[in-house]
């Protein structure tokens with residue numbers, strides 16, 4: 152991968168504090184077995200961009216009898232995988248007990264899901280359980296586009312003393328036909344960012360789309376809008392996933408996604424810098440040319456005042472204008488633009504000349 156600068160540094164304690172690097176969290180929707188977790192952790196480690204491996208342990212499911220996660224047993228697996236691979240892990244908590252279990256088994260980051268964030272009692276319970284503990288916590292947006300409720304949950308954690316709080320945009324639940332599972336309503340998350348410039352806000356294209364085919368599109372959109380990172384679901388074999396099979400990427404698809412987004416972005420930045428440097432150089436030439444032109448107009452003004460010629464010379468000006476319009480046309484410039492630009496230069500030239508001749512008349516009168 153070309154974009155070495157953005158890679159996570161080996162051995163550094165991952166943090167969610169704002170810095171230049173994107174915060175990347177990836178991994179399966181649910182922790183399904185120790186083998187599944189080792190396999191995905193090794194792949195994510197190889198990718199080099201991933202700060203935390205995600206895996207759901209307790210799954211708040213919409214429909215009863217869906218797979219609800221392996222609970223504490225899965226935390227034991229995650230802890231072992233972390234020892235083996237060195238990959239820090241993140242999981243979702245919804246109750247006080249979840250927080251205690253996660254802390255006991257060495258979770259490195261916690262997130263709070265949309266359903267839980269929608270309930271201030273649940274958030275307060277989690278915030279109180281986190282008092283005095285330093286672990287990064289990310290708060291997903293609530294189910295409805297209620298910015299105050301989202302900010303309220305973030306503030307409850309801050310008031311409990313959690314220093315590293317961030318946010319995850321996972322879209323909003325709507326009742327209408329849409330290609331996406333959730334409605335992105337980017338403006339809500341952007342407003343959260345605007346209100347809290349220090350807050351790291353990442354996007355979760357897997358939950359917004361509910362469909363692996365839209366993840367690149369949504370990830371690109373998020374990064375271009377200035378989100379601070381991504382949370383993406385990755386499974387060694389999505390087809391057999393126990394939850395959200397349709398929205399999980401294979402490790403290869405994930406590697407491609409990351410290289411497409413960040414390498415393309417870096418290439419774009421380099422190209423932009425080169426192009427802007429060229430514009431700067433040309434602007435300097437323009438200013439140099441304008442300043443020289445004005446110096447010559449000043450010289451002409453002196454000659455005019457000595458020989459009694461009028462400052463404005465319509466015939467000469469038409470000649471100048473037609474020549475530059477003709478040249479401009481050949482070089483792809485619109486006539487209207489060249490006309491406006493040169494008429495403005497002419498006005499400045501006339502003003503400069505008037506000031507000069509005025510001065511000279513006064514000098515003759517009084518001096």
Ligand SMILES: O=C(O)C(=O)C[C@]1(C(=O)O)C=C[C@@H](O)C=C1
Nearest residue numbers: 448451462463464467468497500
């Ligand atoms: O050619 C002149 O007489 C000038 O003073 C120069 C200039 C110009 O800026 O190009 C300025 C005023 C005239 O109306 C025509 C042309």
